[in-house]
Amino acid sequence: MTVTDERPATKEVGSRRTRKEDQRLITGRTRWTDNIQLPGMLHLAMVRSPFAHAKVLSVDTAAAKGAPGVMGVFTGADLAETQGANINAWPITADQVTPTHLPVVVDHVACAGEIVAVVAARSAAAARDAAELVDVDYEELPAVLDMKEALTDAVLAHPDLGTNKSAFWTLDSAEAGTGADVDEAIAKAREDGIVIEREYRQQRLIPAFMEPRSTVVDPTGEQIVIWSATQVPHILRFCIAATTGIPESKIRVIAPDVGGGFGGKLQTTPEEFATLAVARKLGKPVKYTETRSESLLSGHHGRDQWQRLTLSAEKDGTVTGFKVELLADLGAYVAIVGGGVPVLGAWMFNSIYKFPAYRFTVQTILTNKPWVDAYRGAGRPEATFGIERMMDELAAEVGVDPLAIREKNWITHEEFPFTTVAGMTYDSGNYEAATARATELFDYDGMRAEQRRRRESGDPVQLGIGVSTFTEMCGLAPSRILGQLNYGAGGWEHASIRMLATGKVEVITGTSPHGQGHETAWSQIVADRLGIPFEDVEVLHGDTQIAPRGLDTYGSRSLVVGGEAVVRAADKVIEKAKPVAAHLLEADVADIEFTDGTFGVRGTDKGIGIADLALAAFAAHNWPDGLEPSLDAEATFDPDNFSFPHGTHLCAMEVDTETGATRMRKYVCVDDVGVIVNPLIVEGQVHGGLVQGIAQALWEGAEFDDNGTLVTGSFVDYTLPTAADTISFVTDHTTSPSTTNTLGTKGVGEAGTIASTPAVVNAIVDALRPRGIHDVEMPCTPERVWRAIRSAGADSAGAAPSAAQPHFDESEGDVQ
Amino acid sequence: MAYLKTLARQQGWHDDLKHPTEESQMTRITVTVDDVSYTDEVEPRTLLVHYLREQLGKTGTVVGCDTSNCGACTVHLDGVSVKSCNVLAVQADGSTVTTIEGLATDGRLHPVQEAFHECHALQCGYCTPGMIMQSIDLLRDNPDPTEQEIREGLEGNLCRCTGYHNIVKAVQYAAAGGAK
Numbered sequence: 001m002t003v004t005d006e007r008p009a010t011k012e013v014g015s016r017r018t019r020k021e022d023q024r025l026i027t028g029r030t031r032w033t034d035n036i037q038l039p040g041m042l043h044l045a046m047v048r049s050p051f052a053h054a055k056v057l058s059v060d061t062a063a064a065k066g067a068p069g070v071m072g073v074f075t076g077a078d079l080a081e082t083q084g085a086n087i088n089a090w091p092i093t094a095d096q097v098t099p100t101h102l103p104v105v106v107d108h109v110a111c112a113g114e115i116v117a118v119v120a121a122r123s124a125a126a127a128r129d130a131a132e133l134v135d136v137d138y139e140e141l142p143a144v145l146d147m148k149e150a151l152t153d154a155v156l157a158h159p160d161l162g163t164n165k166s167a168f169w170t171l172d173s174a175e176a177g178t179g180a181d182v183d184e185a186i187a188k189a190r191e192d193g194i195v196i197e198r199e200y201r202q203q204r205l206i207p208a209f210m211e212p213r214s215t216v217v218d219p220t221g222e223q224i225v226i227w228s229a230t231q232v233p234h235i236l237r238f239c240i241a242a243t244t245g246i247p248e249s250k251i252r253v254i255a256p257d258v259g260g261g262f263g264g265k266l267q268t269t270p271e272e273f274a275t276l277a278v279a280r281k282l283g284k285p286v287k288y289t290e291t292r293s294e295s296l297l298s299g300h301h302g303r304d305q306w307q308r309l310t311l312s313a314e315k316d317g318t319v320t321g322f323k324v325e326l327l328a329d330l331g332a333y334v335a336i337v338g339g340g341v342p343v344l345g346a347w348m349f350n351s352i353y354k355f356p357a358y359r360f361t362v363q364t365i366l367t368n369k370p371w372v373d374a375y376r377g378a379g380r381p382e383a384t385f386g387i388e389r390m391m392d393e394l395a396a397e398v399g400v401d402p403l404a405i406r407e408k409n410w411i412t413h414e415e416f417p418f419t420t421v422a423g424m425t426y427d428s429g430n431y432e433a434a435t436a437r438a439t440e441l442f443d444y445d446g447m448r449a450e451q452r453r454r455r456e457s458g459d460p461v462q463l464g465i466g467v468s469t470f471t472e473m474c475g476l477a478p479s480r481i482l483g484q485l486n487y488g489a490g491g492w493e494h495a496s497i498r499m500l501a502t503g504k505v506e507v508i509t510g511t512s513p514h515g516q517g518h519e520t521a522w523s524q525i526v527a528d529r530l531g532i533p534f535e536d537v538e539v540l541h542g543d544t545q546i547a548p549r550g551l552d553t554y555g556s557r558s559l560v561v562g563g564e565a566v567v568r569a570a571d572k573v574i575e576k577a578k579p580v581a582a583h584l585l586e587a588d589v590a591d592i593e594f595t596d597g598t599f600g601v602r603g604t605d606k607g608i609g610i611a612d613l614a615l616a617a618f619a620a621h622n623w624p625d626g627l628e629p630s631l632d633a634e635a636t637f638d639p640d641n642f643s644f645p646h647g648t649h650l651c652a653m654e655v656d657t658e659t660g661a662t663r664m665r666k667y668v669c670v671d672d673v674g675v676i677v678n679p680l681i682v683e684g685q686v687h688g689g690l691v692q693g694i695a696q697a698l699w700e701g702a703e704f705d706d707n708g709t710l711v712t713g714s715f716v717d718y719t720l721p722t723a724a725d726t727i728s729f730v731t732d733h734t735t736s737p738s739t740t741n742t743l744g745t746k747g748v749g750e751a752g753t754i755a756s757t758p759a760v761v762n763a764i765v766d767a768l769r770p771r772g773i774h775d776v777e778m779p780c781t782p783e784r785v786w787r788a789i790r791s792a793g794a795d796s797a798g799a800a801p802s803a804a805q806p807h808f809d810e811s812e813g814d815v816q
Numbered sequence: 817m818a819y820l821k822t823l824a825r826q827q828g829w830h831d832d833l834k835h836p837t838e839e840s841q842m843t844r845i846t847v848t849v850d851d852v853s854y855t856d857e858v859e860p861r862t863l864l865v866h867y868l869r870e871q872l873g874k875t876g877t878v879v880g881c882d883t884s885n886c887g888a889c890t891v892h893l894d895g896v897s898v899k900s901c902n903v904l905a906v907q908a909d910g911s912t913v914t915t916i917e918g919l920a921t922d923g924r925l926h927p928v929q930e931a932f933h934e935c936h937a938l939q940c941g942y943c944t945p946g947m948i949m950q951s952i953d954l955l956r957d958n959p960d961p962t963e964q965e966i967r968e969g970l971e972g973n974l975c976r977c978t979g980y981h982n983i984v985k986a987v988q989y990a991a992a993g994g995a996k
């Protein structure tokens with residue numbers, strides 16, 4: 001036996017490995033779902049409702065059925081027995097009102113874009129041509145589109161339910177015993193302190209992943225094979241089995257190359273179910289690929305809240321209480337996470353601060369708009385926006401720098417682990433360190449000096465500086481907590497490791513990456529753990545037949561939960577190998593040490609490499625009695641706690657006070673995401689996240705007309721930022737290792753998006769605050785900024801007219 | 817029904833399919849794609865991107881929108897970048913097309929492909945074929961672009977993953993001659 005150590009000199013974890021995934025993607029050797037062609041495959045087109053709310057009186061499919069190349073046209077009634085349903089996995093209260101969500105409607109349309117009939121034809125072109133020939137007779141019903149109007153129940157989104165109110169959910173620190181009574185704190189502050197009351201709008205966004213959703217279903221084998229552009233192949237398989245009656249063991253779901261998701265593919269879609277139903281009816285492989293316009297209209301949307309916030313503080317700026325009252329538009333149905341999205345914000349509105357009293361409530365509402373669900377950050381960007389805007393308002397009221405007010409209230413690094421007023425225990429963090437580094441990189445004092453100069457000289461282009469110190473809860477999620485919250489699944493993750501005879505290693509993960517680089521990062525982790533070359537590790541994922549157990553990729557969970565499962569599986573391989581090494585080296589197992597890929601005998605130079613042991617397992621000629629000839633291992637990891645990345649983001653915006661145009665001058669962020677496996681990948685996640693959050697602040701918003709038609713239904717109107725709209729960022733990191741997993745990682749997928757939105761809006765408001773302006777509604781378009789400036793003199797409350805909704809009873813006290 | 821059709825058209829659901837197919841005449845075209853010459857019958861309404869993907873199996877080039885906004889479908893037509901969803905296949909008759917699949921020669925990556933890998937300028941990779949083709953075109957016009965020129969040159973290509981930061985860096989890296 002030879003002693004082999006092929007491990008590279010540098011440790012893999014922490015190194016800037018370029019990605020394994022890239023080779024195929026940069027050469028066009030890709031497997032997007034829409035690339036898949038199967039013999040005899042048919043193509044689908046959807047007939048969609050143009051009305052936001054209607055009864056379907058009749059569907060005449062005769063002309064379409066007679067069109068060239070058409071193999072079938074199916075209405076909701078035709079598919080009713082087999083199509084299954086799109087379920088909500090998280091009823092947030094026991095009495096949540098949850099309309100049944102059928103993939104293809106039978107007689108009631110609750111939002112524009114719902115599928116009324118499905119055409120199957122030889123080609124996509126023939127299917128779409130024939131779809132135009134389907135004649136649907138609708139009886140239009142009054143639609144409720146505005147969530148505040150929906151609250152009155154004057155017009156019902158689903159008349160049979162009798163109400164638009166889906167659920168009311170509360171987290172109260174006094175009731176939970178995690179803090180004091182918030183109303184008392186506010187009442188006291190009205191006497192002798194400060195009360196800030198604001199209402200903020202979180203506009204509706206569209207995830208707008210670049211790869212349109214596509215599904216291929218092949219029903220011709222013993223198992224039905226479903227390829228889909230999804231983030232959640234395992235969840236999709238479960239939901240199909242649970243609602244169609246097809247045995248789970250007869251379903252194989254594959255997520256091949258998936259072109260982005262951002263929560264937008266964390267869903268089981270009507271299109272997936274409709275494609276499955278038609279494939280089963282026809283017994284042929286079937287493909288459906290949406291157009292971009294269909295994607296924007298009929299994929300789920302994100303955010304969409306009104307936030308009514310009340311912050312109480314002592315005169316010196318010490319916060320004494322925070323009350324959060326949310327209205328959240330669910331759209332026409334309660335989607336898979338549904339009301340759980342705003343609820344995820346409940347533990348985040350208190351953010352990095354030591355608030356003594358807190359109450360969070362959310363009323364979820366049904367309207368006749370497309371359904372709303374997870375979009376990058378899911379509940380946590382909304383919360384971070386609310387609190388970070390409020391902290392700036394408080395700083396202005398007290399008359400101190402926004403960083404000073406935060407420092408006064410944040411948890412100091414000596415205080416970790418810290419149990420918050422919302423009942424979460426933050427394991428680690430260092431807000432001082434991240435902030436110190438960010439202010440240094442930003443030249444905070446220099447920027448403030450420039451701001452003063454411009455103010456004093458009356459420069460038409462004013463400078464604003466925006467601060468956002470955020471934290472988030474990642475690593476979804478401890479199954480026990482999910483159970484307490486009535487979520488329909490667990491939050492564990494699974495991994496297995498197969499030691500191949502030739503020394504190569506297969507790592508099977510239950511996560512389902514779609515751009516995050518798990519193949520590279522997991523290879524780095526396993527290379528270090530097993531002491532093998534990075535190149536020898538192959539990471540397999542996204543196919544329920546290959547990776548039978550998993551809960552997929554979302555909520556910045558993959559590394560924190562899935563990566564830990566990989567670590568534990570690797571450790572089991574080592575433990576399994578030790579007695580075998582002892583046997584082959586004729587040593588006592590207690591003397592076996594594993595370092596850098598080699599099992600050695602303590603105090604000797606004898607050793608055997610892990611690849612040699614894998615070969616020995618393959619041959620099994622000489623194996624210890626009573627042990628199975630295999631080194632393979634698997635692990636399921638269920639975290640005890642969430643992880644809590646944090647960071648300090650600083651943004652400088654130039655605001656042209658004559659035109660309302662804004663320009664980003666500088667953006668610095670210092671994130672603490674725990675131990676970093678691959679800095680290159682982490683930076684990429686931060687950059688991409690930042691731009692999505694900045695886009696919410698400046699450009700994006702789903703807009704509807706009075707009939708409930710989405711007017712931002714193409715990339716002409718739904719304005720994603722381009723390279724020319726954005727700047728290069730300054731990113732850096734501080735590291736407080738998480739204590740909840742072996743590697744000390746915290747998760748990074750959502751950080752940039754969560755932090756950046758309030759940083760940008762705070763900067764714009766900061767530029768305009770001397771004019772008495774304290775809010776600009778998002779997206780802060782030049783028009784809105786300009787209107788805010790124009791109206792500032794007239795409106796002493798200082799908000800732009802579009803932002804200032806009259807909502808607080810003036811008699812409640814001072815409105816700042 | 818009329819309303820539905822109007823809406824469908826407005827929404828672009830049927831943009832690439834202006835007319836029913838019944839009697840569509842086929843047109844013969846000859847195109848060189850990635851160094852191979854093809855002669856095919858196509859419908860006059862067939863878009864170049866669909867011809868590439870569906871008739872030639874050149875699935876490296878992808879479709880991201882129906883309004884010519886995203887640039888995911890960008891290829892080179894006679895050496896100049898075009899959005900292949902914005903060109904009819906018949907318009908490419910007699911032309912030479914290079915797609916992402918034809919860039920690497922003799923197993924060696926094009927320097928811009930290499931730069932995208934080195935600079936981590938892709939995540940999901942869906943925009944990448946178009947981004948790379950557009951970046952090559954940009955550098956041919958302007959071998960030494962400023963950051964702003966790069967940003968403006970890529971304005972017609974959307975990426976939802978990277979925030980463009982590393983894409984800009986990759987173009988700079990390629991312009992500087994890569995690792996040297």
Ligand code: FES
Nearest residue numbers: 880881884887901
């Ligand atoms: S698919 Fe051609 S520009 Fe979007």
Ligand code: FES
Nearest residue numbers: 939943975976977
């Ligand atoms: S890498 Fe995903 S869209 Fe650009």
